[in-house]
Amino acid sequence: MASFLFGAAGFVLTMVALGLVVILQRPAEVDHMMAAQLLGTGGVAILLLLATATETPPVVDVALLLALFAAFAAVAFVRSASDRQGEISKATSGR
Amino acid sequence: MSLALDIFTVSAVSAGAFFFLAGTVGLLRFPDALTRLHALTKVDNLGLGLVVLGLLPQANGPFSALKLVSIWLLVQLSGAIVTQLIAGAIRPRGPHR
Numbered sequence: 001m002a003s004f005l006f007g008a009a010g011f012v013l014t015m016v017a018l019g020l021v022v023i024l025q026r027p028a029e030v031d032h033m034m035a036a037q038l039l040g041t042g043g044v045a046i047l048l049l050l051a052t053a054t055e056t057p058p059v060v061d062v063a064l065l066l067a068l069f070a071a072f073a074a075v076a077f078v079r080s081a082s083d084r085q086g087e088i089s090k091a092t093s094g095r
Numbered sequence: 096m097s098l099a100l101d102i103f104t105v106s107a108v109s110a111g112a113f114f115f116l117a118g119t120v121g122l123l124r125f126p127d128a129l130t131r132l133h134a135l136t137k138v139d140n141l142g143l144g145l146v147v148l149g150l151l152p153q154a155n156g157p158f159s160a161l162k163l164v165s166i167w168l169l170v171q172l173s174g175a176i177v178t179q180l181i182a183g184a185i186r187p188r189g190p191h192r
Binding site: 001004005008011012015016018019022023028030031033034037038040041042044045048049052057060063064067068070071074075077078081082 | 101104105108109111112115116118119122123128131132135136139140142143146147150153154155159162163166169170173174176177180181183184185
Protein backbone atom coordinates (compact mmCIF):
# COMPACT_ATOMS: atom_id res chain seq x y z
CA MET A 1 0.00 0.00 0.00
CA ALA A 2 2.82 2.41 0.90
CA SER A 3 4.45 2.12 -2.51
CA PHE A 4 1.13 2.77 -4.25
CA LEU A 5 0.63 5.90 -2.14
CA PHE A 6 4.18 7.05 -2.94
CA GLY A 7 3.42 6.56 -6.61
CA ALA A 8 0.19 8.52 -6.36
CA ALA A 9 2.00 11.34 -4.52
CA GLY A 10 4.64 11.41 -7.23
CA PHE A 11 1.99 11.55 -9.94
CA VAL A 12 0.12 14.42 -8.28
CA LEU A 13 3.46 16.20 -7.74
CA THR A 14 4.23 15.86 -11.46
CA MET A 15 0.83 17.29 -12.38
CA VAL A 16 1.19 20.22 -9.97
CA ALA A 17 4.74 20.95 -11.17
CA LEU A 18 3.62 20.87 -14.80
CA GLY A 19 0.75 23.24 -14.02
CA LEU A 20 3.07 25.57 -12.11
CA VAL A 21 5.59 25.77 -14.96
CA VAL A 22 2.86 26.62 -17.44
CA ILE A 23 1.10 29.14 -15.18
CA LEU A 24 4.27 30.97 -14.22
CA GLN A 25 5.16 31.52 -17.87
CA ARG A 26 2.00 33.55 -18.36
CA PRO A 27 2.30 37.28 -17.87
CA ALA A 28 -0.87 38.19 -15.93
CA GLU A 29 -0.64 38.67 -12.17
CA VAL A 30 -3.79 36.63 -11.58
CA ASP A 31 -2.09 33.61 -13.15
CA HIS A 32 0.59 33.83 -10.49
CA MET A 33 -2.12 33.87 -7.85
CA MET A 34 -3.59 30.75 -9.43
CA ALA A 35 -0.15 29.15 -9.14
CA ALA A 36 -0.28 29.72 -5.39
CA GLN A 37 -3.77 28.22 -5.23
CA LEU A 38 -2.70 25.19 -7.26
CA LEU A 39 0.25 24.64 -4.96
CA GLY A 40 -2.12 24.96 -2.00
CA THR A 41 -4.61 22.30 -3.13
CA GLY A 42 -2.10 19.98 -4.78
CA GLY A 43 0.40 20.37 -1.96
CA VAL A 44 -2.22 19.36 0.61
CA ALA A 45 -3.02 16.23 -1.42
CA ILE A 46 0.67 15.34 -1.77
CA LEU A 47 1.38 15.87 1.92
CA LEU A 48 -1.63 13.80 3.01
CA LEU A 49 -0.56 10.96 0.72
CA LEU A 50 2.99 11.11 2.07
CA ALA A 51 1.80 11.25 5.68
CA THR A 52 -0.12 8.01 5.20
CA ALA A 53 2.59 6.35 3.12
CA THR A 54 5.40 7.06 5.59
CA GLU A 55 3.12 6.73 8.65
CA THR A 56 4.23 10.10 10.03
CA PRO A 57 1.03 11.77 11.29
CA PRO A 58 2.70 15.19 11.96
CA VAL A 59 2.91 15.74 8.19
CA VAL A 60 -0.89 16.14 8.28
CA ASP A 61 -0.36 19.30 10.34
CA VAL A 62 1.96 20.65 7.65
CA ALA A 63 -0.83 20.06 5.11
CA LEU A 64 -3.26 21.94 7.34
CA LEU A 65 -0.91 24.93 7.54
CA LEU A 66 -0.37 24.90 3.77
CA ALA A 67 -4.15 25.06 3.22
CA LEU A 68 -4.42 27.94 5.68
CA PHE A 69 -1.57 29.92 4.08
CA ALA A 70 -2.99 29.43 0.58
CA ALA A 71 -6.24 31.01 1.75
CA PHE A 72 -4.38 33.92 3.41
CA ALA A 73 -2.28 34.51 0.29
CA ALA A 74 -5.37 34.70 -1.91
CA VAL A 75 -7.12 37.15 0.43
CA ALA A 76 -3.99 39.34 0.49
CA PHE A 77 -3.88 39.29 -3.32
CA VAL A 78 -7.53 40.27 -3.66
CA ARG A 79 -7.13 43.06 -1.10
CA SER A 80 -4.13 44.55 -2.87
CA ALA A 81 -5.87 44.24 -6.26
CA SER A 82 -9.03 45.97 -5.04
CA ASP A 83 -6.94 48.69 -3.35
CA ARG A 84 -5.25 49.44 -6.65
CA GLN A 85 -8.59 49.41 -8.43
CA GLY A 86 -9.94 51.87 -5.88
CA GLU A 87 -7.01 54.19 -6.59
CA ILE A 88 -7.63 53.99 -10.32
CA SER A 89 -11.32 54.78 -10.02
CA LYS A 90 -10.50 57.58 -7.58
CA ALA A 91 -7.93 58.91 -10.06
CA THR A 92 -10.33 58.79 -13.01
CA SER A 93 -13.48 60.01 -11.28
CA GLY A 94 -11.70 62.73 -9.31
CA ARG A 95 -13.30 61.78 -6.00
CA MET B 96 -12.04 -6.87 4.99
CA SER B 97 -8.60 -5.30 4.90
CA LEU B 98 -8.28 -6.28 1.25
CA ALA B 99 -11.62 -4.60 0.47
CA LEU B 100 -10.47 -1.42 2.25
CA ASP B 101 -7.20 -1.49 0.33
CA ILE B 102 -9.05 -1.84 -2.96
CA PHE B 103 -11.27 1.08 -1.97
CA THR B 104 -8.19 3.18 -1.15
CA VAL B 105 -6.48 2.35 -4.42
CA SER B 106 -9.53 3.15 -6.54
CA ALA B 107 -10.42 6.42 -4.74
CA VAL B 108 -6.82 7.71 -4.73
CA SER B 109 -6.47 6.79 -8.41
CA ALA B 110 -9.67 8.68 -9.22
CA GLY B 111 -8.34 11.67 -7.26
CA ALA B 112 -5.05 11.57 -9.16
CA PHE B 113 -7.01 11.43 -12.41
CA PHE B 114 -8.86 14.60 -11.42
CA PHE B 115 -5.54 16.34 -10.74
CA LEU B 116 -4.51 15.31 -14.25
CA ALA B 117 -7.79 16.74 -15.59
CA GLY B 118 -7.21 19.99 -13.69
CA THR B 119 -3.75 20.39 -15.19
CA VAL B 120 -5.04 19.66 -18.69
CA GLY B 121 -7.77 22.28 -18.20
CA LEU B 122 -5.16 24.75 -17.02
CA LEU B 123 -3.12 24.12 -20.17
CA ARG B 124 -6.01 24.21 -22.62
CA PHE B 125 -8.55 26.75 -21.40
CA PRO B 126 -8.39 30.13 -23.13
CA ASP B 127 -8.82 32.82 -20.45
CA ALA B 128 -8.29 33.51 -16.79
CA LEU B 129 -11.86 32.89 -15.59
CA THR B 130 -12.17 29.46 -17.21
CA ARG B 131 -8.72 28.48 -15.95
CA LEU B 132 -9.74 29.54 -12.46
CA HIS B 133 -12.77 27.29 -12.82
CA ALA B 134 -10.64 24.30 -13.90
CA LEU B 135 -8.13 24.92 -11.16
CA THR B 136 -10.43 25.23 -8.18
CA LYS B 137 -13.34 22.90 -8.92
CA VAL B 138 -11.44 19.98 -10.36
CA ASP B 139 -8.55 20.11 -7.92
CA ASN B 140 -10.89 20.30 -4.94
CA LEU B 141 -12.71 17.23 -6.25
CA GLY B 142 -9.36 15.47 -6.67
CA LEU B 143 -8.36 16.35 -3.12
CA GLY B 144 -11.74 15.13 -1.85
CA LEU B 145 -11.27 11.76 -3.52
CA VAL B 146 -7.72 11.44 -2.20
CA VAL B 147 -8.94 12.18 1.34
CA LEU B 148 -11.80 9.70 0.92
CA GLY B 149 -9.31 7.07 -0.20
CA LEU B 150 -6.98 7.75 2.74
CA LEU B 151 -9.76 7.47 5.35
CA PRO B 152 -9.59 3.63 5.69
CA GLN B 153 -5.80 3.88 6.18
CA ALA B 154 -6.07 6.41 9.02
CA ASN B 155 -5.27 5.00 12.46
CA GLY B 156 -8.19 5.88 14.68
CA PRO B 157 -11.33 7.96 14.25
CA PHE B 158 -9.66 11.21 15.27
CA SER B 159 -7.05 11.19 12.53
CA ALA B 160 -9.83 10.36 10.06
CA LEU B 161 -11.81 13.31 11.38
CA LYS B 162 -8.72 15.49 10.98
CA LEU B 163 -8.35 14.47 7.34
CA VAL B 164 -11.99 15.30 6.69
CA SER B 165 -11.71 18.68 8.41
CA ILE B 166 -8.62 19.57 6.34
CA TRP B 167 -10.60 18.76 3.23
CA LEU B 168 -13.50 20.89 4.49
CA LEU B 169 -11.14 23.80 5.16
CA VAL B 170 -9.66 23.57 1.65
CA GLN B 171 -13.13 23.27 0.16
CA LEU B 172 -14.48 26.28 2.03
CA SER B 173 -11.46 28.51 1.42
CA GLY B 174 -11.29 27.37 -2.21
CA ALA B 175 -14.91 28.30 -2.86
CA ILE B 176 -14.61 31.71 -1.20
CA VAL B 177 -11.23 32.54 -2.73
CA THR B 178 -12.42 31.64 -6.23
CA GLN B 179 -15.30 34.07 -5.93
CA LEU B 180 -12.98 36.77 -4.61
CA ILE B 181 -10.36 36.35 -7.34
CA ALA B 182 -12.99 36.19 -10.08
CA GLY B 183 -14.59 39.37 -8.71
CA ALA B 184 -11.20 41.11 -8.63
CA ILE B 185 -10.22 40.24 -12.21
CA ARG B 186 -13.63 40.84 -13.74
CA PRO B 187 -13.31 44.39 -15.07
CA ARG B 188 -16.62 46.05 -14.21
CA GLY B 189 -18.28 44.06 -11.47
CA PRO B 190 -20.70 41.18 -11.72
CA HIS B 191 -23.52 42.71 -13.77
CA ARG B 192 -21.87 43.78 -17.03
